[in-house]
Amino acid sequence: MPVARVPDVQPLIRNMKAGLDRYLQEHNRTNPLFIGIHTGGVWVAQQLLGLYQTAQPLGKLNIAFYRDDFSRIGLHPRVTPSSLPFDVADRHVILIDDVLYTGRTVRAAMNELFDYGRAASICLVVLVDRGGRELPVQADVTGTRLHLTASQHIKLSGPQPLALEITTA
């Protein structure tokens, strides 16, 4: 059952850009690398990167091989390979995902990222923070915060156009 008050994605991405600009300035971080987490995070990252006039390629992480639930649910059916077309060592990384929930995906993504090299820093940018954290992980920049119950499910569809949908189990 869909729920009302689902925010539009485009204004959220503009919020993220404004928040990210502030963050980078405050922390004095220049020339960062953009990395999206498959699949929704990559879509959001593509749009966010599009707002910066840069020819810089986007990195894509697929955390399927780093999930903490492999022994419970096995391999995910489709695993697009991760692709980081740059060296992350000593670089500032902007890690982008669509929805921040338990924090387990971000933990897995950071574990994978470190297997490519030691980044100088990682900043977490998400479209939606829906609460419900199970790990001590917080976003540095957030498009919006929603307070959803455990029975509610939020999903980003895309890539053209990007739209959020909230359903109740």
Add this chain to the structure above:
Amino acid sequence: MSAHSIQLDRHGRLKHFLTTEGLSRDILTSILDYAESFAGVSGRAVKKVPLLRGKTVANLFFESSTRTRTTFELAAKRLSADVLNINIATSATSKGESLRDTLHTLEAMHCDLFVVRHGNSGAAHFIAGQVADNVHIINAGDGRHAHPTQAMLDVFTIRRHKPDFESLRVAIVGDIAHSRVARSKIHALSTLGVSDIRVIAPKTLLPVAIESLGVRVFHDLHEGLREVDVITMLRLQRERISNAVLPSEEEYFQCFGLTEARLSVASPDVMVMHPGPINRGIEIDSQVADGARSVILQQVSHGIAVRMAVMAMVTGAASDAGSGAD
């Protein structure tokens, strides 16, 4: 129970990998797709993913092998598993009992996955029927029967270069009769849609009724290689000559050895494959083995990715074992 059904769990997922025969196109394609994802791991700073952390893989080799065992070992290590290498000399008489005893001993040490090579056809299948529900078997070659991971790494290598399987012409040359690679590869290729598969060999090295697998038989290399896109050369085991199946190594090379000149009738961008180890100057000329059309070393690298894929798939199939959920 047939070899095909024992390979799948009740959700239809790959639980043991014993043979390519009877597996669906979906499962074979999944192996190739996962292998594509794992291939990237070998190029990173840390060549490891944590999927099988805490699992123990036992390489159980009743027949000696360097290349296959090493790539299985590397694959398991790149998945973060702990690896045990056990080499057991084959003793034909002790097969039934001792195999079972060895197995139960290793199970008692809580190994999760056995990679088995054995000189007897059906050994891996036998073992798969013996082990507990949460233990997995991968066949690393059983007698003349099957060598499914070798077949899949060959197919993976082909797909990297020539992804359009439907229009592909593939030739397998040499000792088909004793080759578990040939059999597994024929099953995999035909399931994946290759319709023109040829076997080229002298009559003494062909098994009876090989045509029933849907292949065309040639006894003349020149005829068989016409317009082929892929050539797999098989290793000629020297004992075939001492057993008088063949007259001499020289004569075999004259008739069935792959040389640059012989390649002229094949497709201009033909790929030359060999499962190794190579007998230079017996089944293949060095100029071809080391030439631009050879993908023999790529096969070795791809072997690691394909074996990672299969190990991750079978281990993942145990994920809900005992939960009772359907």
